[in-house]
Amino acid sequence: MARMTLFSRRAVLSSASVTLLGCTVKSAPTTGRDVSLVLPAQPTSDGAGVRLNRALGHRSLSTLDPFLLLDEFHTENPNDYLAGFPEHPHRGFETVTYMIHGAMEHRDVLGNQGRLGPGSAQWMTAGHGIIHSEMPKQERGLMWGFQLWVNLPKARKLIAPRYQDIAAARIPEVEVDGARVRIVAGSTFGAKGPVDGIDIEPVFLDVALKKGSRVVQPVPAGHTTFAFVTEGTARFGTSRREVSKGSLVILEKGTSVELTGEGEGGRVLFLAGRPFNEPIARAGPFVMNTEAELQQAFDDYRSGRLLL
Numbered sequence: 093m094a095r096m097t098l099f100s101r102r103a104v105l106s107s108a109s110v111t112l113l114g115c116t117v118k119s120a121p122t123t124g125r126d127v128s129l130v131l132p133a134q135p136t137s138d139g140a141g142v143r144l145n146r147a148l149g150h151r152s153l154s155t156l157d158p159f160l161l162l163d164e165f166h167t168e169n170p171n172d173y174l175a176g177f178p179e180h181p182h183r184g185f186e187t188v189t190y191m192i193h194g195a196m197e198h199r200d201v202l203g204n205q206g207r208l209g210p211g212s213a214q215w216m217t218a219g220h221g222i223i224h225s226e227m228p229k230q231e232r233g234l235m236w237g238f239q240l241w242v243n244l245p246k247a248r249k250l251i252a253p254r255y256q257d258i259a260a261a262r263i264p265e266v267e268v269d270g271a272r273v274r275i276v277a278g279s280t281f282g283a284k285g286p287v288d289g290i291d292i293e294p295v296f297l298d299v300a301l302k303k304g305s306r307v308v309q310p311v312p313a314g315h316t317t318f319a320f321v322t323e324g325t326a327r328f329g330t331s332r333r334e335v336s337k338g339s340l341v342i343l344e345k346g347t348s349v350e351l352t353g354e355g356e357g358g359r360v361l362f363l364a365g366r367p368f369n370e371p372i373a374r375a376g377p378f379v380m381n382t383e384a385e386l387q388q389a390f391d392d393y394r395s396g397r398l399l400l
């Protein structure tokens with residue numbers, strides 16, 4: 093916890109008023125969010141020995157409701173990734189894979205299969221249960237991507253599994269003040285990301301900022317909002333806090349976040365989602381609400397009932 097830096101700043105409020113038919117109508121105030129916490133990712137390994145940087149889901153920050161985990165894999169050494177993630181189960185939440193460079197293959201035991209190439213995404217709703225493998229489809233060269241875990245609400249943890257496999261070309265890209273914004277999920281700057289029907293009403297953006305480019309990203313007021321700097325340096329929030337590659341940035345409550353490029357520019361994964369405020373019981377590949385449900389998941393997996 094010693095490496096945590098905690099900031100508490102008052103949000104800056106602004107509001108606009110318009111005159112309509114002689115009445116003055118005050119529009120809803122917009123509130124720019126400031127940074128509440130910056131936390132470096134922690135090196136770890138998972139799967140059959142894949143080297144990762146864990147930005148969320150570690151000892152210092154186990155959960156950021158509704159988000160449960162964020163891993164970055166970024167290495168040119170095949171020994172760091174070749175072992176992959178052989179067959180394993182999931183229940184009670186969603187896994188999101190986003191590739192920047194390299195290729196992964198996904199297969200589940202029911203025969204569903206998909207290939208993730210550069211710039212593609214997969215939003216997998218495990219729901220009641222899936223058993224799958226996620227393996228590299230390359231033997232050399234740079235492998236760079238992310239896996240995000242997203243919770244499901246209590247009432248929908250056991251829904252039927254669903255895959256949204258999204259080719260790179262389906263992800264819209266807009267230019268804002270010299271910045272390039274890829275929209276995986278959510279609607280912003282006149283474009284809509286391809287992911288649909290997700291409980292947390294997600295915003296998932298990949299933002300490449302040039303030096304000086306400024307993006308003011310609207311966010312639903314109640315959403316948990318955070319970012320991870322994937323390249324270079326960027327400034328965040330009303331205080332324009334400078335954050336470099338490899339750190340997670342949590343934003344305070346508010347309706348927008350300002351991102352600015354710094355130095356040689358920066359690249360940022362930007363995420364927002366509706367929190368559930370429900371109890372979480374998690375262990376390994378299962379995320380439920382109670383210890384009994386967790387035990388049930390392990391029992392179901394052992395007895396071959398996870399998929400029923």
Ligand code: MN
Nearest residue numbers: 180182187226
């Ligand atoms: Mn998995």
